[in-house]
Amino acid sequence: MATTMHDVAREAGVSIKTVSNVINDYPYIRAETKQRVEDAIAKLGYHPNLSARGLRSGRTGVISLIIPVLRNAYFAELADAVMRAAGKEGLSVIIEQSDGDRERELELVHGARMQAVDGILYSVLGLGEDDAHLLEDVTTPMVLLGERIFHGPSDHVTMQNTEGAKAATQHLLAQGRRRIVALGAHRGEVIGSAGLRLTGYQQALAEAGIDFDERLIGEVGGWFRSEGASSMKQLLDSGVEFDGVVAFNDLIALGAMRVMQEAGIRIPDDVAVIGFDDIDETRYTLPTLSSIEPGRDEIAEVAVRFLKERIAKPDVELPPREHLSAFRVVERESSAVAAP
Amino acid sequence: MATTMHDVAREAGVSIKTVSNVINDYPYIRAETKQRVEDAIAKLGYHPNLSARGLRSGRTGVISLIIPVLRNAYFAELADAVMRAAGKEGLSVIIEQSDGDRERELELVHGARMQAVDGILYSVLGLGEDDAHLLEDVTTPMVLLGERIFHGPSDHVTMQNTEGAKAATQHLLAQGRRRIVALGAHRGEVIGSAGLRLTGYQQALAEAGIDFDERLIGEVGGWFRSEGASSMKQLLDSGVEFDGVVAFNDLIALGAMRVMQEAGIRIPDDVAVIGFDDIDETRYTLPTLSSIEPGRDEIAEVAVRFLKERIAKPDVELPPREHLSAFRVVERESSAVAAP
DNA sequence: GTGAAAGCGCTAACAT
DNA sequence: ATGTTAGCGCTTTCAC
Numbered sequence: 126m127a128t129t130m131h132d133v134a135r136e137a138g139v140s141i142k143t144v145s146n147v148i149n150d151y152p153y154i155r156a157e158t159k160q161r162v163e164d165a166i167a168k169l170g171y172h173p174n175l176s177a178r179g180l181r182s183g184r185t186g187v188i189s190l191i192i193p194v195l196r197n198a199y200f201a202e203l204a205d206a207v208m209r210a211a212g213k214e215g216l217s218v219i220i221e222q223s224d225g226d227r228e229r230e231l232e233l234v235h236g237a238r239m240q241a242v243d244g245i246l247y248s249v250l251g252l253g254e255d256d257a258h259l260l261e262d263v264t265t266p267m268v269l270l271g272e273r274i275f276h277g278p279s280d281h282v283t284m285q286n287t288e289g290a291k292a293a294t295q296h297l298l299a300q301g302r303r304r305i306v307a308l309g310a311h312r313g314e315v316i317g318s319a320g321l322r323l324t325g326y327q328q329a330l331a332e333a334g335i336d337f338d339e340r341l342i343g344e345v346g347g348w349f350r351s352e353g354a355s356s357m358k359q360l361l362d363s364g365v366e367f368d369g370v371v372a373f374n375d376l377i378a379l380g381a382m383r384v385m386q387e388a389g390i391r392i393p394d395d396v397a398v399i400g401f402d403d404i405d406e407t408r409y410t411l412p413t414l415s416s417i418e419p420g421r422d423e424i425a426e427v428a429v430r431f432l433k434e435r436i437a438k439p440d441v442e443l444p445p446r447e448h449l450s451a452f453r454v455v456e457r458e459s460s461a462v463a464a465p
Numbered sequence: 466m467a468t469t470m471h472d473v474a475r476e477a478g479v480s481i482k483t484v485s486n487v488i489n490d491y492p493y494i495r496a497e498t499k500q501r502v503e504d505a506i507a508k509l510g511y512h513p514n515l516s517a518r519g520l521r522s523g524r525t526g527v528i529s530l531i532i533p534v535l536r537n538a539y540f541a542e543l544a545d546a547v548m549r550a551a552g553k554e555g556l557s558v559i560i561e562q563s564d565g566d567r568e569r570e571l572e573l574v575h576g577a578r579m580q581a582v583d584g585i586l587y588s589v590l591g592l593g594e595d596d597a598h599l600l601e602d603v604t605t606p607m608v609l610l611g612e613r614i615f616h617g618p619s620d621h622v623t624m625q626n627t628e629g630a631k632a633a634t635q636h637l638l639a640q641g642r643r644r645i646v647a648l649g650a651h652r653g654e655v656i657g658s659a660g661l662r663l664t665g666y667q668q669a670l671a672e673a674g675i676d677f678d679e680r681l682i683g684e685v686g687g688w689f690r691s692e693g694a695s696s697m698k699q700l701l702d703s704g705v706e707f708d709g710v711v712a713f714n715d716l717i718a719l720g721a722m723r724v725m726q727e728a729g730i731r732i733p734d735d736v737a738v739i740g741f742d743d744i745d746e747t748r749y750t751l752p753t754l755s756s757i758e759p760g761r762d763e764i765a766e767v768a769v770r771f772l773k774e775r776i777a778k779p780d781v782e783l784p785p786r787e788h789l790s791a792f793r794v795v796e797r798e799s800s801a802v803a804a805p
Numbered sequence: 806g807t808g809a810a811a812g813c814g815c816t817a818a819c820a821t
Numbered sequence: 822a823t824g825t826t827a828g829c830g831c832t833t834t835c836a837c
Contacts (some may be wrong), residue, residue, distance in 0.1 A: 127830095130830065142808055142832090142833090153806060153807095155807095177832090179515075180514070195542075195548070196542050198536075205562065208560065219559050240833060350749035425579070480823065481816095481824090494822070517813070520815075520829050521815045521816045521817080522829085677827085808836085809833105813826105815828100815829090818825100
């Protein structure tokens, strides 16, 4: 069926070794020989058989990206960034969805498909810090993403959660807002995005000399629009006063904005709002939503680079690396300074 | 390094053929033998080498999904549905983004990676009907998605665009709306989602005995939020009166809603709005957006099934099949009947 | 600089 | 119902 190296070799009048050399950019080939081979390849429309190459070399040119869900804009945009970064390196990406389920996350990373990829980009959600040891027996090169596992057995790339939340809070403080809601907390969580972002919020308040008010913490079950909405409803019902909202992701901010608007609260005049993640949608809502851009492209590029390095030298016992990408405060209408 | 079939065979005291038989669910194996092999597999933590299997059998267990962009919620949700459908069939999915670019779409489908997958799910955007012949030389089994190429050389799965748009329009007509805007038209396009949906809109008007008014057609350059917004601005500036909007996708509807709300138009009281695609976000906007659910899961499942059949019988010259999934009108606040 | 030959781990004929 | 054997197409020593 398909043309093989032998066909190309015959066409070019060389051995298959020479064809292989040309394909793999082996430097010491006479220019003329190389040209003949390349002509033959073009003429026959030859493509190397990736299975054969994979069998022989142990490399497939495919990496796996495990994320909770693609329907979530944050992960869709992350996947986009990862695919572009991987593409530049000649790698294809197989995406696997874990639905944020602990069992499925473990199943995936130990599954058959993972044996067949060169490396794994693993955005953990269901697993926690205590599960880090469960990843120790994963032999495939792996880079962890997200906030669930720090100091695990592998390289780790993520954003500066605490600093980002601190900057978001400071952004509202700089406008004179003093009663700032933190929306999206998870009860009792210290690590994980919610815990880290709450810490950043508290740090900003402390540095500004503002007392922490428990009543301004809006808790949610998950980071969805609906949760932002219901948490904001509770806050409004409680009667607590506030003039700013730092939401721990954009969807929560959007859900909360909707509820506030229904209640006749003007944004940003009455309440300034800033979200987190800088998903595309923030540019198009009413009002447009200020946000923290987490350094998505940097995360993707560094993660792919780390992974490539691990793949290239699987035996080198380099200690796990940690990379925190640079974030950016993006100011939009929802936190624009009100006219004096 | 990794354990092979030989290791398993030795451990179980059988030949590798028997191991292969067990793995591939060959029926005629003694239960006891099968058990011994399975125990050995579990004990050694054996996983078949997919490259070797691929080399030998010509199947990789991987299909490719080519879509314009993952950041677009419609395609993210489609990819999600496809991955779930493929997963059920034991297939992994490599996603490739074309950015809707004609050259890149062609490049991808003819590229090296496509030779290495069992089949291609190809959501065309840049190519047109006249380019169908460019796909004839694609030997990998392929199923087309989307509205650009009908009657191409491969199976084709998509939604009922015309009927969906007609139903959307009828939904507004049933509420007594008579001046209905069609938002999202592409000048001169007949085929393609925009053309088909415009046709459905016109059919609904004609059947209701309402004259088609050119001034109620809102044209856009692309189906983005920003385009919906600017097209709606033009309509408002033009001074034309209307009481309903059928938007050709949800993002356009959302962009338009924002502009109308800024202009003080109440939805649905003054203007009823219905979109297309039923992306997750429609459940959370203010007001929630009515939409046409295109039968996403059905599209994904049928497409994967078609592809699997083509992969299983690559030589059978079955003529290209066409499947149009069932859609559904989802009524939400944006087109709720106003209180009398 | 280029060629010859071995073999990666598996499946599919064919044997038994 | 299970074993033997021959490659799939490539990369990789090792010669020359």
